[in-house]
Amino acid sequence: MLRHSDLISTIQGYDTDADVDSIERAYLFAAEAHGSQRRASGEPYISHPLAVAGILAGKKLDPATIKTALLHDTVEDTHATLGELSERFGGEVAGLVDGVTKLSKLELQPDQSKQAENFRKLVVAMSRDIRVLVVKLADRLHNMRTLEYVRSPEKRARIANETMEIYAPLAERIGMQDWHDELTDLCFAELHPEARRSVLARLEYLRERGHSLVDRVMEALRHDLAREGITAEVSGREKLPYSIWEKMKRKDVPFEQLTDIMAFRVIVDDVDGCYRALGVIHGKYRAVIGRFKDYISLPKLNGYQSIHTTVIGPENLRVEVQIRTRGMHRVAEFGVAAHWTYKNADGSSATDGLQYSWIRGLLEILEQASGADEFLEHTRLEMYKDQVFCFTPGGALIPLPQGATPVDFAYAVHSDIGDHCVGAKVNGKLVPLRSKLQNGDQVEITTSRGRLPSQEWLQFVVTGKARARVRRAVRLRERDQYITVGKEILKTAFSANRAELTNRALTPALDQFGYATPDDLFAALGEGLQGEQAVIQTLFPDKPDAAADDKVVALAPARRQRAREKERAEKPAVAIRGLIPGMAMHFARCCHPLPGDAIVGIVTTGKGVTIHTSDCASLESFRFTPERWLNVEWDPEAIAGHVARLRLSSAHQPGQLAQITASIAANRGNITNLRFTNRAEDFFDILIDIEVTDVSHLGNIIAALRALPTIASVERARG
Numbered sequence: 001m002l003r004h005s006d007l008i009s010t011i012q013g014y015d016t017d018a019d020v021d022s023i024e025r026a027y028l029f030a031a032e033a034h035g036s037q038r039r040a041s042g043e044p045y046i047s048h049p050l051a052v053a054g055i056l057a058g059k060k061l062d063p064a065t066i067k068t069a070l071l072h073d074t075v076e077d078t079h080a081t082l083g084e085l086s087e088r089f090g091g092e093v094a095g096l097v098d099g100v101t102k103l104s105k106l107e108l109q110p111d112q113s114k115q116a117e118n119f120r121k122l123v124v125a126m127s128r129d130i131r132v133l134v135v136k137l138a139d140r141l142h143n144m145r146t147l148e149y150v151r152s153p154e155k156r157a158r159i160a161n162e163t164m165e166i167y168a169p170l171a172e173r174i175g176m177q178d179w180h181d182e183l184t185d186l187c188f189a190e191l192h193p194e195a196r197r198s199v200l201a202r203l204e205y206l207r208e209r210g211h212s213l214v215d216r217v218m219e220a221l222r223h224d225l226a227r228e229g230i231t232a233e234v235s236g237r238e239k240l241p242y243s244i245w246e247k248m249k250r251k252d253v254p255f256e257q258l259t260d261i262m263a264f265r266v267i268v269d270d271v272d273g274c275y276r277a278l279g280v281i282h283g284k285y286r287a288v289i290g291r292f293k294d295y296i297s298l299p300k301l302n303g304y305q306s307i308h309t310t311v312i313g314p315e316n317l318r319v320e321v322q323i324r325t326r327g328m329h330r331v332a333e334f335g336v337a338a339h340w341t342y343k344n345a346d347g348s349s350a351t352d353g354l355q356y357s358w359i360r361g362l363l364e365i366l367e368q369a370s371g372a373d374e375f376l377e378h379t380r381l382e383m384y385k386d387q388v389f390c391f392t393p394g395g396a397l398i399p400l401p402q403g404a405t406p407v408d409f410a411y412a413v414h415s416d417i418g419d420h421c422v423g424a425k426v427n428g429k430l431v432p433l434r435s436k437l438q439n440g441d442q443v444e445i446t447t448s449r450g451r452l453p454s455q456e457w458l459q460f461v462v463t464g465k466a467r468a469r470v471r472r473a474v475r476l477r478e479r480d481q482y483i484t485v486g487k488e489i490l491k492t493a494f495s496a497n498r499a500e501l502t503n504r505a506l507t508p509a510l511d512q513f514g515y516a517t518p519d520d521l522f523a524a525l526g527e528g529l530q531g532e533q534a535v536i537q538t539l540f541p542d543k544p545d546a547a548a549d550d551k552v553v554a555l556a557p558a559r560r561q562r563a564r565e566k567e568r569a570e571k572p573a574v575a576i577r578g579l580i581p582g583m584a585m586h587f588a589r590c591c592h593p594l595p596g597d598a599i600v601g602i603v604t605t606g607k608g609v610t611i612h613t614s615d616c617a618s619l620e621s622f623r624f625t626p627e628r629w630l631n632v633e634w635d636p637e638a639i640a641g642h643v644a645r646l647r648l649s650s651a652h653q654p655g656q657l658a659q660i661t662a663s664i665a666a667n668r669g670n671i672t673n674l675r676f677t678n679r680a681e682d683f684f685d686i687l688i689d690i691e692v693t694d695v696s697h698l699g700n701i702i703a704a705l706r707a708l709p710t711i712a713s714v715e716r717a718r719g
């Protein structure tokens, strides 16, 4: 286990100005916050943040990043809060910890491996400060190093897959090549242990046959270069099993011919020396065709520069050689980080004491990415600034514009889901449809065939698709309502004339007033664009009966009168929007809708409109008469008592009922009826009618009842 004193001296080794004191405080704070928590390995938890900080110090990162590493799990896993961190360590560190915590939450989402590409974009988009990503990668590297201690094989596989698909490519992208190589090899060990074992066995065989071949090749290279007057540092190493495996797969090399296991590095003073060294090596050994790459004249986008070549070395073994300058080597080692300090050392850009200004520049590099082998191909990071990325419960990624709501999400998934959406859960919690979605949210949409898009949605949807669909639905429905009203008007007129309302019977009126279909006529009548009397005169010219006319004229006011009576009788008082003025309205007894419930109206001839909750089972019987459905909404301005019915099951105990009623009263619920439905020896069931103002009021009462120790269940009674 890394000691924090070692960490401090490593940092002092590259940054003499570092505020060691505050790094020490961050360590102590994290150690105390994690307390007696332990890692899966059994080590004290603090060993993990300490190791992550150590990995980052190995890349010479700035003190804020080191502190972030030490504190990175405190907000997620301990009682520490962001406010506390901000107070003690400043807004910069708190902001970075917040970013890392958010990225960690993404990992709890379901498997997105199929959409690794999108997911990588999401990770980048969420790390507005690139240091967040750097800390996250170091965190992942340490977790991968200790993966063997995770007990569940499924969890190990999930972590390894995610690392392979998402984090390893990101490490490569920002030039942390050694992190990339180690990450992929650790994944390889977890995901394909058999394959890795066979590569290792082959390595062992070649090692024995080669008798410290690495040393001999190194010695030969040094000698050859020195003879030509080139000063060079030569180092050699065996490649990691995964990169050998990859090459084998790519080149289709049979296992017995696998000899390409060594890599050598030649570091020289300047670019000229690179090409001269290349000449010496190619002069002595035969080059393998197709393996020469000049990243000096064509650097990789992450700033990496080197010459790569493979030659047939001693004993017919293939040997890979990388040739670079010292400056290029720093870039290869420290990623784009080194590129910046290197440039600064060159005097090409002023440091202004901002020793670590490169880290901010890293993001620019990511944003400028464009190239065939780059994952941000043809895209600019800026594009994601205005987007939020959300997930379906199945793990599909849905990109939406900033400010998008669950309704936008529903329409983005499918028009049909949008049209019938009644509710939404974000990260498992019920939220209003108008709430704004955040990056990484998992969104679950509840739908109901009975629900239709609501005009109110137009006030908050942001996507064009949602807006267009809602508008269209609202227009269609308004027409539907007018048709219903127009039809009712004519029905009354026909029955007054003892005739039957048929399409055929309407023909004279259609011809007379120029309507193409009976519905057009109904709609015009319902909307009041077409005079009723004129139509009735046309339809019943033989009976210019004044009485009939009077009756028709009187129809609408009569309906209004009925509605008023009904309103008084039902005492609804809460206004419902979306009704045609004058239509009677009452609440269905099957589902007892409350303000806040999603509702629909059903037109019932002679009874006006019945309001049901949109998930009410009885709506099923109106499935084939869509013309009777009305879209209605609660008027939030109006407040009044509503009766809700609760079904409650409780243990039988003296004084239990008194406790229940007291709890309801304490929450300002007014009990209007109470009935026992079942009495067992140990339990009883009751139905309670309670006057409440709306759904959230009822929710409070239900919560209070559930908190009573002897209550087995409380739910709204339906049907």
Ligand code: MN
Residues within 6 Å of the ligand: 048, 072, 073, 139
């Ligand atoms: Mn961690």
